[in-house]
Amino acid sequence: MAAAPLTDRVPDDELLRRAAAGDASSFTELFRRRQPDVFRFAVHMTDSASTADDVVQEVFLVVMRDGARYEPGRATVVSWLCGIARNCIRQRLDRDRRLTSVDFANDDREPGSDAGRLMDPLADLLRAERIEMLRRAVRTLPVPYREAVVLCDLQEMPYADAAVALGCPIGTVRSRLHRARAMLAARLSASSRSPVPCVMTEGAIP
């Protein structure tokens, strides 16, 4: 039977099904499509780009091994992947409480498309400073609250999917998110009186 063309129209769960059946192209497509989601979740949770890469690899090794165990009606693929990532991250956090920091100023990020907006360097620097401040505040949240913020706010995942990824009821996700945002607001208020040093990177300013 001819294989259907792999395009964005192929749903994640179908790609996963094909990958579990041994189709390397589907596995590749799924990796390319969902690796950024897993990486972002992991990098915000672990505070380390290299650890996040390791988590990505672990997650897709699990996909390779246990892809057939995915239940389409129970969760979206991305929430299932984030659930796997969460387990990997928790194991790492337990093993290594102190992970190295991400050096966002020296990474290889792509230049932004809105570089032309850098008309006011001071304003951009202040904006970058606020972003860095918030990023640090997220990093210092307790893990359950950080998970909720990262999935719901940074990943913009619906409550239902986040609940699957976190293995808890939707109400718990909402309450954790509510509490986490209150913590962030309090920490930002405190941090604004002692701003952190920040290196402005062109293109990083939204």
Added chain:
Amino acid sequence: MSCREFEADVVDLAREAQMSVASAARVGEHLEQCAGCAARVARERQLTRALKAVADSTPASSRAAAIEARLLSAFAERHGAASPMVQTGRPAFLTPAARVWLAAAAVAVFAVAAWQGAARWRPADEERPAATRAEAGPAAPAQTTAGSEIGSGAPSLAAKPEIPPRAELRSAAAAREPATGPAAASRAARPRAEPRAWAEVLRFVTLPTAIGLPALESGRIVRVDVPTAMLPAYGLEVAPDSQSGMVEADVLVGQDGQPRAIRFVTLDSESRRRQ
């Protein structure tokens, strides 16, 4: 709605999360009457925008390609599948690590061939049928090894009979597609409007070791024997009863003596019968 009840919905409101029509109406009514809660929503919206900025400024992984290559290698080992690049027939799909892996396979092929002795290497013109020689096109004049050498000109599409692959030796992609039927007929009838690259014209697979070499100005096609165990590295399936045999392959060697591409011809059983 009281301020206390409003507080339960303030995050959803600031995040523009889905809310029932009834809840939205109650929240809207309360906001019109309560400046404190309106300010509270404004602060939460500010936080939402700031979190969005954090998300947008998060860099992508710089090692995604390397991870993908490692995973695909593991996937191939696990499923006994062929190289994904060759499976799909899209050279651009080959990741850097996969290129290294394929290069290693290519080196192994040539090592085996060298071990078997130069006597087994023979120019294609000595044994290839006349129809096959014509594949090199008019740029390879008959007096110059009768088609085994390729001139600097672009190969012609006019005289290009193909060496039909044997049923046992086929790409994984081809294995998934029917060789007959309307789809196959459609493919066969499809006109070739544009000249293609030499490797594609001659049904060769470019060797990773050829990447970065000078442009092909002239070359020779050399027929070699390759262990069937190496075939999966080229995305080819091997019949179970042929796992330990040899196959013939044509290697395109450039003007500098460097191999550029490879094309598999027959299985070992066929070779032995002919010898």
